[in-house]
Each structure stands twice: as C-alpha cells, then as structure tokens.
Amino acid sequence: MFRYGQNDSNGERFWVTKVFSLQSIQPEAAHYNSTAYLKVQYSSSDSSSDLTLNKRKVILAITLPTTSILILLIIVAILYPQRRRKYKENDEDSEFNQLLSGMPxxxxxxxxxxxxxxxxxxxxxxxxxxxxxxxxxxxxxxxxxxxxxxxxxxxxxxxxxxxxxxxxxxxxxxxxxxxxxxxxxxxxxYMSRGSLDRWIYNRRSNTRFDWSTRCKIILHIAKGLCYLHEGCRREIAHLDIKPQKILLDGNFNAKVADFGLSKLIDRDQSKVMTMMRGTPGYLAPEWLTSQITEKVDVYSFGVVILEIISGRKCIDRSRPEEDVHIIYLLREKAQNNQWIDLIVDNNSDDSVSRQEEVIQMMKLAMWCLQNDSSHRPSMSMVIKVLEGAISVESHIIQSFLNANSIMSVQDNQYLYLVREASILSGPW
Known part of the structure; x- marks a missing residue:
C-alpha cells in the first residue's frame, strides 16, 4: 500500500514514510492542515474474475483429457470389432490352409x-x-x-x-x-439321376427299378459303407444313411454322399460318445445311450433296404396306424408268411420270378436291424450275403421276430429323444 499526504495550506504533497494510525493524530497537535490519500487494492470484481478464470482452467484441464479419452474409446469400439473380425477371418483362412493342404x-x-x-x-x-x-x-x-x-x-x-x-x-x-x-x-x-428317394418314393413315375437295378444299388451302398468302416486309416461312421444321401449317375450306379454328420473313430475304440444325430426312422436303438459304433450305419442300411424293396418311406403317417413303421410291417408280414406283400411291385413278373431273392434280401435287412448292435453284421459280411457267398442264419430271423415288445418300448423313448435332443438332418 502506498500512502501520501497533502498540506492544505500550500498544496504541497508528500510521502508518508512511517506507518501510523489516523486515529492517533490529534488535530490540535498538528502544525499543518493535511489530507491523507490512501491507495488500496479493490479486490471484489478482480478476485471474482480471477476465480472464474481459475475455474475455467480447472474445467478445461479436466474436460480436455476426458473428452480425448472418450473419443479414443469410441474409435477403439468402432475399429476393434472390425479388426478382430478381419484377424479372425485371416486366422480361419490360415487354419484352413494348414488343415486342408493337399486337399481338393x-x-x-x-x-x-x-x-x-x-x-x-x-x-x-x-x-x-x-x-x-x-x-x-x-x-x-x-x-x-x-x-x-x-x-x-x-x-x-x-x-x-x-x-x-x-x-x-x-x-x-x-x-x-x-x-x-x-x-x-x-x-x-454331378450325379445326373439325383438322389435315390426321388426314384423309390415316386409311385407316379413311369420309370420303375427292376429287381436287378435295386440289387445293384443296395450292393453299391454296401460297398461304399464298407470302405468307410474298414478301408480307411481311421474308421468313418457316416451317421446319416438314408435314400436322400444316396446319389445315382446316368447308369444308376449309387454313391454315398454328404458327410456333414460323420464321425471319425480310432481303430482301438470299441465305442464313441456323441450326441444324437441323424434322421428319425433310421436311428439305431443304442443312440439312447449316446454310445455308438459304426453299427449304427448298418442299422440305417437295413432300413434303406426295406425302403428300396417296398417303395415306401420308413415312417409313413398317411398309412393306417399298424402300417406306419416299416420295421413293424416287416415283422408282421414275416410272422404271417406274407413276405411278398411288402414288395413295391408284387404283381409284376419280375418280382414274382425273384421271390426267393426278395425274401433273402428281407432277411438280410432283419440281420442289420437287430436291437443289439453286436448281433448285426459288418458291412463286409453284408457284401458276402449280397454276392451269395453266405446266407442269413435262421436264429437271426427268429431273434428279430421275437424283439417286438422290446422294440415298442425303445421306440417310444427313442422318438421322444429324437424330437427333443437330436441334430436332425434334412434332405441332401
């Protein structure tokens, strides 16, 4: 603070060099009339301005970094999924290249x-x-x-x-x-004749398989499955054998297709654990336990044999209740010695002249459809039957015919589990 005084008599101004109190000055003691001027700092508006400025600085100091961080996070949130997706695609491409080197x-x-x-x-x-x-x-x-x-x-x-x-x-x-x-x-x-189901289910078609063509198709399916089960380094269970998965070329040569549900089985494994997969009507009873072998394909093959012989679907709900399931129908016809009734063209000369061969084919289907997988033949044994090297033994037929009560109990549980928990396959 600066202080100065003024002598009122002559107007002279002077600096006050000593600190004093105006209250301590007695007017009568002063030898001059004087006026004191005090220069003080007025801080009301200035301090408010300084405070506002300081607040602004603090706000900026906080806002700028926060805004920068927020913008950075937004950029990362936008770009990271894209880069991650790109890296994932590159990784998948790299994985495919490594796994499929030397492949098609x-x-x-x-x-x-x-x-x-x-x-x-x-x-x-x-x-x-x-x-x-x-x-x-x-x-x-x-x-x-x-x-x-x-x-x-x-x-x-x-x-x-x-x-x-x-x-x-x-x-x-x-x-x-x-x-x-x-x-x-x-x-x-490309298979010009398409899938097998188009030929065996279409009763309106002018082209019908003769018996030799049906036998050829059944043999080709058996050879394809035999190679999968016995000819590869690791055993391959197809797990979805049905007419839609069998393709035909111009000469009605059959080929097994569609390996989307297949399972590799090591040669030293007696069984493998896997969730239920396939198509209702073709699934073996052991799927209830989720412990399966390649014999599930043998069971499905037995169902396909019956479909090729009869020209109908394995489960046909348009038929009377007792005829809905083809396996039950086969059992009934065999017990009543009415085998020929199951043949699709049971009035044709071709079927009548080959009755014994047709019945032997039905017996082979019975062998493949045994409840106990260990009682079913291997596909190499199936081929021997088809080629006439061996025949189906009578006790196997009797085992199939006596399994009625067991099958009905299993099928009820079986179809329920299929609906609730399986990987169901559609057409090819």
Missing amino acids: TRFSFEKLRECTEGFSKKLGGGGFGSVFERKLDGERVAVKHLEGARQGKKEFLAEVETIGSIEHINLIKLIGFCAEKSHRLLVYE
Missing part, C-alpha cells in the same frame, strides 16, 4: 457365384443348405451352399476332410470347396 481345390466365393449364375439353378435342398447345378471349368458339377448355423465350421471341416481325403467308386467325389468369410460351399461331381 479351394475356390473363391465370387467364382462359384459367377459359375452358378447367382445360384439360380437349384437341384434340391435340405436342413444344411441348397444344391445348385452348373459347369465349372467345363465340368458339370453340383455346388452345395451351406446355410445357417446348423452346420458350422466344425461340421464343414468334417465333411471336407473326410470326403476330400478318400476316394472310392461308391463314394461321392469332392472336387473342391469354398471357405471365405461366412461362406461355406462344397463342389461335388
């Missing part, structure tokens, strides 16, 4: 979409996707476009690795595949 040709999705003209010519479809016909590099092919989540990466790899690493005249040939982002496609050899 890998095609781009764009090439397959282009060659199928935008997937326009559809051959068929089912639970796992649709099949399209087209020419690829001058070769007629069937492109299977897998859809939805029911067949994911694991199932896709199972199919590619399984069928891509084996080759047999009665197994469908995998030419190539596509594994690009979420797209999963399989390129198979």
